[in-house]
Amino acid sequence: MNVRFVSSAGSGRAGARRAPAHPAAIGRTIAQAAAALVLVLLVLLVVRLPWAGDLGIHAATVQRLRHSLLDPGNPLVDADTPSPYYSPWMLVLGGTARVTGLDVFTVLRLAGAAGLVLLVTGIWRYIRTLSAHPAAPALALLSLLLLWGTTPFLWSGFLGLNSLALTVAYPSTFTLGLAFHFWAWLTGVLRGPADGGWGVWLGLGVLWGVILLCHQFSGVVASVGAVATVVAARASGRGVWLRLGVAVAAGVVVLWAWPYYDFFALLRAGEGLESVHRVLYAEPVARYGLVLVGVAALVPRWLRDRRDPLVVFFGLGALVVSAGWLTGHYSWGRGLSAALVPAQLGAALAVVGAERSVGAAGAGSGSVGAPGVRRRRWVRGGWAVLVGGALLVGGWAQVGTLGYVVPRDGLPEVVEERYRVPWAGYRWITPWVRYGDVVMAEGRSARQVPAYGAYTVAPGYPDFFLSDEGRRAALTDVYFAERTPESVRREVEREFGVRWVVDRRGVLGGTALRVVARGPEGEVLYAVP
Template sequence: MSADLLTRTRARGATALRGHRRRPTPFMVFGGLFWLVMSLAYWRVPMCCDFGQHAAVVERLTADLLSPRHPMADLPGDGSPYYTPYAVTQALFAKLTGLAGWEVVKLSGPVNLLVLLTGVARFTRAVSRPTTGPWAPVFALAAMLLLWGTLGTWWSGFLGLMSMTGNLGYPSTFAIGLTFWAWAWTASLIRDSAPRWRGHAGLGALLGLILLVHPITVIAAAVGVAAFVVPAHGRQWLSRAAWRRYGVGLPWLLAALAACAVAAMWPYFSVFSLAGDSSVDAIHARLYRNTRERFWLGALGLPALWARWRRDGGRDPLVLMFGLDLLVIAYGWFTGHYTYGRVMGMALVPLHFALAVELATPRPWSRRRRALGVAAVAAALTGFLTVHAGAVVPRSLDPVGFKQPPRWPTYAWVTQHVGRGEVILADGYRPARSLPGYGLNLVAPPWPDPALEERERSRRWSAVHTYLAPNSSPTRRAEIVKRYGVRWLLLSPRQTAPPEAVVVAWDPRSGEVLARVRGA
């Protein structure tokens, strides 16, 4: 054996030995444990809230991948923004495995959580200082889970510990995980002195994917990208000489064009048509209520943001990100486009990560940092005990009586009698949001959708209330049954079955009654 070959062999052996001895990072340990616990906690919560809607989307795509029907009614689904690349991937998986829509949404939770956790680790490194310790991602995850407020926020895109038990399998969670990756990718592109054209095009494609998967999240994603790019290149963009010599803005223009191209090529709906859509603004008006109670613990990150402001002269990405997010939220408030309030969940990210990086700086600790650490632990315990404990502590092991995640009744018993695609008339809050998840069609969808004109949706709800009214005439009920193809009724315990309905089954837990419309 030659001396050169022997040297290379020894070098490879030494490298392998160092890799074998390398210890896992704190985030690998605690992040892995959290992934396991959170996946189990998410799995134990039954279908509720928006879950049925996302399961219904998978059901419709599984039935017809190229031309799916409306997610919740027996109507065309052309232009529905729920048919995203994320949902199409879920439907392909359902076709391959034969799983139901609700099962695929459940299995998506651990996958989304993995994307989110890896994104948190990458983004933490992107905003850390050279002296930041290895515990920064762990602290960032803990802050993101617990430092919200003392009033729970059960809403898609708000990734507190409690709300994760319900929305872990939703597209918003996947989009937020991709957003963390996009921010970390942006930071890596900025660190390179020379433009990386493929890298910028790839970043733009990722932003286009986020836009398609969850359009409101891309606003926060774009704000974060701008918070990294503007401090790094803002002055160069104002210099004509820099443009002539380096073309500093061209790579980022390429990224923007790639994002628009990816979004424009999606065949199921036009995401750009959603820009002026206000059909869901009224639903999101609630986000602007009780904001102090729901977010005040996150304010503990303000001292850390202030320290970054003083150190970097206002050019720190987290500081700019926080300020721009507040402008977006204010825009939603003053214009009445309350859907922009969904950015509130992402507006806490700069506070959480600034606090985590500050506390992960190695010792010696100053008196101010020590006080901040004590306050952070106290705030995390407050948030956990008042809002989030029930997410991971089962009721059977709960000695205190923590608030638990919603536990809606299952409607699997309905599917023993009603086939996929059949139309069922129901006006209850829970059944209207759950039944489509089993592949059934409603007369009136509970949520707005661009695929269904809002006036038509209102007419359908009026027909539902008319049919169930005690004083409705048999002729009017027959017209409604014929017009909408109604075959089944799901009645609450307070509602009386009309003469033409035959009771088929009932649920002893909820008291709800399933009836078949005679002659339908």
């Protein structure tokens, strides 16, 4: 009776002591709180929508679809050509803008919110196929966002916090979110007792095709992950392979039937993209060095299971990226995420152990004092210290991201030094420049002006489907050359119907052009006589 009385009432007596919190519970709480703070930051970034990189082309794509869903034409120049930017996701956004009448940038904020939700839920679903540990999803999110390098890296299709802050509204974010859901769905089907019905495999195939159409480079990463999932599942039997064949065929049909551009024609477009993507292979230690912690975490997984899904995923991704470097196909570097993602997830899972969601309840069972259990705890503790330290270093490297949601004068000096000022945009030209007007612009201006509905003479981005792209670029260079005769400029203006000129370099002062407005960064808007 005394024993029962003490155990039941101990919590209510003044002299009773509460049991100390378990270190694992404390670590789990810290990881979940940190992940929640990062998510709050990302939500605020969706509202802020800082501008850098490719936001202009995506806004221009929504502009064209908003005005014509069936025949939008080239998104950047006044030409009737197809464009790979007209993807299923952008069609949804363009239709939303057309039906609701919302501003294009409001629609892009909605796109950022949808992409963020899809990405977070996709990571959660996929990590649950690898571990049932309650801290696994939070650690996975932190690793994907922070486990990069000591130098912030910005490129669409890469999930570093600094990169995602500026690309959250891009189709690449939405597509990677779809990819995580795709891998989780495929894993569940392959682990199922009946390997899924025909409708399930058709759905997987259609989803694969949609992913490739929405963002081709992220689609390659999704495809590599899918192959790794199939290999890791040890799929066997004619029925399974027949279903896989049907899924692939369904995806190919989706790609072939898409009416807005010829997906398979893009396979010939690699040569024009190599120089742009060579930078992906530069400074690998500074940009991706912390991922080596994840690579090390994959080694014990490989020793336990040669077909571990993350190990196979990483191996295939590293093979693609290495082949791109060795052959000079630097655009293959866009497949880096196929090597980075499994390594980053491997680091997160090393902290919580190797438990799988299937049958994880019995994993790690044994007496508390067993040597094997103590050893596993020491190993997990070591990984927690190593990964936690790497996350702190990676987070500090990207701390300048706070500047996108906190006023610059409100940042500590040490943080302000890492802040990167986003682009200002060209909204200041809209009182004069109307939808469909042709603007002569170069460089960054040519990448931003179309976001407001205008066209440029030369596209601000490589355009495989625009046959006279080279000539347009050459004439733009001639136009902005200081010693070009006025008669040559008038001829170019007449040929392309140019009504306005944006001069970023101050080379057109004293010409026959009439000054209309001046931008916040010293640009001048001229009216063509």
